[in-house]
Amino acid sequence: MPSTSAPPPDGFSFKEKLQYTLLGFVVVGGSFLLGRSLIRKAVSTAEEKKTFEEGNPAAFAQQIRMALENNGWPGKDMPALRQVILTIPSIASFKKVINSYQRLYNRSLMLDLKSDLKTTEYNEVLAILSAKPARGSTARTPQLTLAQYQSWAQRLKAAFDITYGIFPGTDEKAIKAVFMEIPTQAAYRQLGIVYKALYGNELDSDLRSELEFWEYPSYMKIITDKPNA
Known part of the structure; x- marks a missing residue:
């Protein structure tokens, strides 16, 4: 028996229209993703050229x-990462580094x-960053502010608390990095006061408990070789 249903006016069935519509979405979506990928690559390439400028974010x-x-x-x-973070001059500069990192990668x-x-x-x-000034584009020697003392104390505590898997450990390189930054013996004594205020322990006692007995003298020599005040 011949069909009595009339063909679609435009010659396409509903199924065919749906297929073409979905195909259009795929093409448009693919073009969008390709375009976005090309834009990201162009942005990354442009940012890459700035990496040759020393001190650039x-x-x-x-x-x-x-x-x-x-x-x-x-x-x-970690030593290389620590040095980079220490070299960034300010919080404002670090925010620029965050933005640049996003553009690069x-x-x-x-x-x-x-x-x-x-x-x-x-x-x-975070402790290193907390001691940085809000603004500035030039690295400078640490200023002996409360924020700086707290930063050193927090970094030492982090070095004492590090673990390797399930085993407690000590980050000696992190301790040495802090000791190298402390300018004087008087600053070290002040750091001990701030450390105790933050954590309730004597800095020297924690240091002795974290280091081997033969390591402790060499670390303290870093401090005693500095000027007294």
Whole structure:
């Protein structure tokens, strides 16, 4: 029996129209994703050119990424990362580094730091940043403010609290980094006061308990070799 239903006026069935509509979405969506990828690549390439400028936020961002990647070796290069963070002159500069990192790698710097570092290492980074001035584009020697003393104390506590798997440990390199920054013996004594106020313990006692007995004298020599005041 011949069909009595009339063909669609435009010659396409509903199923065919739906298929063409979905195909259109796929094409448009694919074009959008391709365009976005090309834009991101162009932005990254433009930012990459700035990494050759010493002190540029892009250079700092690249150095941080390299420290986290550690040349393909397991873990990260914490001494290199620490040095980069110390070199960034201010909070405003660090915010520019965050933005540059996003443009270079399409990733969040803070999330990468949080995921790649141990909690104590991440806390050390935050402690270093907490002592920086709000603004400024030139690195300067640490100013002996309360914020700086608190930063040193927090970094030492993080070094004492580090763990390696389930085993407690001590980050000797982090301790040495702090000791090298302390300018005088008087500043070290003041640091002890701030440390006790924050954590309720004597700094020297915690230091002795964390270091081997033969290590302690060499660390203290870093301090005693400094001017008294």
